[in-house]
Amino acid sequence: MRRMTARPANAHQAKLLKLLRDGGPNSRAQLGDEVDLSRSKLAVEVDRLLETGLIVADGLAASRGGRRSHNIRLAPALRFLGVDIGATSIDVAVTNAELEILGHLNQPMDVREGPVAVFEQVLSMAAKLKASGLAEGFDGAGIGVPGPVRFPEGVPVAPPIMPGWDGFPVREALSQELGCPVMVDNDVNLMAMGEMHAGVARSVGDFLCVKIGTGIGCGIVAGGEVHRGVTGSAGDIGHIQAVPDGRPCACGNRGCLEAHFSGAALARDAVEAVEQGRSEELAARLAANGTLTAADVAVAAAAGDATALDLIREGGNRTGQVIAGLVSFFNPGLVVIGGGVTGLGHTLLAAIRTQVYRQSLPLATGNLPIVLGELGPTAGVIGAARLISDHLFSPA
Amino acid sequence: MRRMTARPANAHQAKLLKLLRDGGPNSRAQLGDEVDLSRSKLAVEVDRLLETGLIVADGLAASRGGRRSHNIRLAPALRFLGVDIGATSIDVAVTNAELEILGHLNQPMDVREGPVAVFEQVLSMAAKLKASGLAEGFDGAGIGVPGPVRFPEGVPVAPPIMPGWDGFPVREALSQELGCPVMVDNDVNLMAMGEMHAGVARSVGDFLCVKIGTGIGCGIVAGGEVHRGVTGSAGDIGHIQAVPDGRPCACGNRGCLEAHFSGAALARDAVEAVEQGRSEELAARLAANGTLTAADVAVAAAAGDATALDLIREGGNRTGQVIAGLVSFFNPGLVVIGGGVTGLGHTLLAAIRTQVYRQSLPLATGNLPIVLGELGPTAGVIGAARLISDHLFSPA
DNA sequence: CGACTTTCCCCACTCACAGGACAAAGACTC
DNA sequence: GAGTCTTTGTCCTGTGAGTGGGGAAAGTCG
Structure with a gap:
C-alpha cells in the first residue's frame, strides 16, 4: 500500500485534520460548528482532503433531527510509530491516525549500548508489529530519547546518560530506515504531550x-x-x-x-x-x-x-x-x-x-x-505519535 | 486634539504598525521587503492606515539608486503613558509611538499608602508631563505594579507587599481617569519587555x-x-x-x-x-x-x-x-x-x-x-509603553 | 401523509489580490 | 547634457477564492 504522501495545503485543512484526530470520526456539519468557515468553503476543503486520501467517508451519522449527515474520518489505514527510548528499556507502539494504540511492545535494553544497537532493536520491534498485521508501513514516527535534543535537526546533544549518542543523526537515520518522516524529542517532553493528548492534562x-x-x-x-x-x-x-x-x-x-x-x-x-x-x-x-x-x-x-x-x-x-x-x-x-x-x-x-x-x-x-500520570508507560509512545502527527497535520 | 480611535483592521496593518514602531520611519518599498505582500496590496493597506491617521507621510527617503521613495511614519502626535509603580517609588514617562521617552518623572512613594493615594500621585505626574507640553492627551497607558496581576482583567491579586490593592480595578479606574485604553502587568514583566524592546534582550x-x-x-x-x-x-x-x-x-x-x-x-x-x-x-x-x-x-x-x-x-x-x-x-x-x-x-x-x-x-x-540590564530605571516605563502599544497595534 | 428540520449540492455574484504595464523620478555613463 | 538604467508608485484587469441563497435530498415528528 502507498503511504501517506499528502500534507494539508492550508491552515483550514490542518485544523480539520486535528479535529478529526482529537475528536474521532465526525460529520461535516459538526465540523462546521467548530471551525469558522462558510458551508461552501468547508465543503471545498473537505473534498480536497478526500481527494488526497487523508480522510475518507465513514457512513452516515445519527440524525440530529433532520437529514442524516455523512461522517468523515481520518484514513483508517494511516499508521504512526511511537518510540520511547528509556534509560533501561524501549517502548514501541503502533497507533492509527486518531493516536489509539493498536499494538505495544516493551523490551529491556540499556541505552548505553549505543545508537546502533538500540536502533537495530527498535527496527526489529517495529518489524514485529508490522508482521502481526497491525500495519503495512508507517506514515510517520516519533521518537523520544532520554536526553536533550536539538529539536529542529532531531539530534541528541551532550546527553549525560547516553554517551555515544552525542550528535548521532537520529532523525535522519530512522527516517531513512523507516521510509517516513520522523521527529525526535526528549522523552519527558513526549510524556507531557501524551498526558496532554489523552491523559490528565x-x-x-x-x-x-x-x-x-x-x-x-x-x-x-x-x-x-x-x-x-x-x-x-x-x-x-x-x-x-x-x-x-x-x-x-x-x-x-x-x-x-x-x-x-x-x-x-x-x-x-x-x-x-x-x-x-x-x-x-x-x-x-x-x-x-x-x-x-x-x-x-x-x-x-x-x-x-x-x-x-x-x-x-x-x-x-x-x-x-x-x-x-x-x-x-x-x-x-x-x-x-x-x-x-x-x-x-x-x-x-x-x-x-x-x-x-x-x-x-x-x-x-x-x-x-x-x-x-494517567497513561503510565504509554504516555511516551502516545506523545511520540502526537509529535509526528502534529508535524504531518501542519501545512508543509 | 482628538486621540487615537482607530485600530488596525487586520494582521497586515498590525504588522506594518509594529514595524514602524520598532524600526522608525520607513519607506513603503522597504516595508514591502519585510512583509509578504504584493505591491498593490501593500499600497492599499498603507492608504487605509493613512486614512485612519495612525500613520502619516514623512517626506522623501534617500534614493536607493532610483526614484526616491515616500517615507511614512507613525503619527507623531501619538502619545503613550508608561507607569512603573515600585515598592518605594513611582516612575511615569511619556513616549511617542516609537516608544522613545519624551519626558520622565520619578517620585518616591510607598506603595503601601494604597491605590487611591498612589493613583492621585500618578495622575498628578501625568498632568505635569502634559502641562510641560509633551502631550495633549494619551492614546494608551501601560502600568506596572509590584505584585501578581490577573492579566486579562488588569487587577492585582493577593499582592504580598501591597495590601489594600487586592482586587482593586486598576485598569478600569485608570482608563476612566485618563480616558484611554490601559493595560496592567507585573512590574518585572514590564522590565523584561523593556529590555526586549530597547535593551540587552x-x-x-x-x-x-x-x-x-x-x-x-x-x-x-x-x-x-x-x-x-x-x-x-x-x-x-x-x-x-x-x-x-x-x-x-x-x-x-x-x-x-x-x-x-x-x-x-x-x-x-x-x-x-x-x-x-x-x-x-x-x-x-x-x-x-x-x-x-x-x-x-x-x-x-x-x-x-x-x-x-x-x-x-x-x-x-x-x-x-x-x-x-x-x-x-x-x-x-x-x-x-x-x-x-x-x-x-x-x-x-x-x-x-x-x-x-x-x-x-x-x-x-x-x-x-x-x-x-541596559535601561536602568527606564526599562519599566518603556516596557509599559510597549505593553499598551502591542495591544493597540493588534487587530481589535 | 404532510409539515418541519437538517444536510448538502449547485450556482451566481462579489471582492480581494496578484501581477503586468506604465509613468515618474532619480542615478549613472559617456 | 543626453540617453539609459533602476527604483518607486499607480493603475488596471484577469483570476480565483469565498459568500450566501435557492433548492433538492433525507430525515423526524405529529
Missing part, C-alpha cells in the same frame, strides 16, 4: 510533567506548546541542587536532586539500608534477587516496611522542594508526576504535595492539582 | 529578567512572549527556598531568597554588621544618615569596604544558586539582572555568574550571557 494549557525514572526530568508546557529552551535542555531538573553540600553526583557537583532521589539513587539507598540492618523486608528481597531496584522498595513499602516508606518520603520531600521552586517560578495549572517510580504511588505523591503546598505561595498553589 | 526570544529591588522577581519570556502563569504569579522567585532552615520570611516560611537577599535584607544586614563592629565605612554612613540602604552598601563596596563586599558576594551567591536552578529548568538564551541593586554592579554579577556556571550543566550555560 487534557485541556490544560500550562503544566509541568515531572518524570522520575532512572533520572529526573520535567516537561514544560506553556500555552499548549512544549517549551524546549534554546539548546533543548529545558526541564533538566535532575541537577538542580536539592541538598547543599550533599552527595556527589555524576555531573561533578554535589547535592543534585538526581543524586538524592531517582530510580538509581533509591536502589542504592535500599542496599545501604540493608547493609545497616534497617530493613528485613528489603534484606529478604535482596537475598532473593541478588539486587534491589526501585520496584523492590515499592513492594516493601506496600507491605508496610517502615524503612522503605521513609526512603520514599524523604525522596518525595526532596523532589517536592525542587518542584515547589518550579511552581513559584512557573505558576502552572497542574503538576503531573510520572515515570518508573509511580509505583511508589501515594506515599510519594503525599510527600511531594506536602512540600509544595507548604513552600509555595498560596496564590500559586491555591488551585493547583498535583496528580499521578 | 533585543532579538532574544527566550530569556529571564531577574529584578532585585525591594523584593526579588523574575520576568519570563518564552518564544518572544511573556509567560505570566495561570494566576499571574509566574516569576515570583523571591520565596523560593535558598537556605534550608534559614531566616524567617514575611511569607511564613524560612530561608526564602528574599529574606536573605534583596534591597531590604541587604540594608538589615548592613545595620547588623555595624552593630557587630565589622565595618567602619558602613558605621560612618549610618551615623551620618541615621539609616542604611542598599545604596550605602554599594558605595561602601565601591570604596573597598570588605564587609560590604562580603555582603554583596554572599547575596550574589544565594541569588546565583536560585538562578542556576531556573537556568537548568528553563534553559534561557540570556539572563538579565536589573532592579535597584544594579548599583552593586560587577561584584554582584560576578558572584551570580560564578554560581550559575558552576551549578548548571554546560549545555545550558555554554553560551549563556548573564548581564546587567
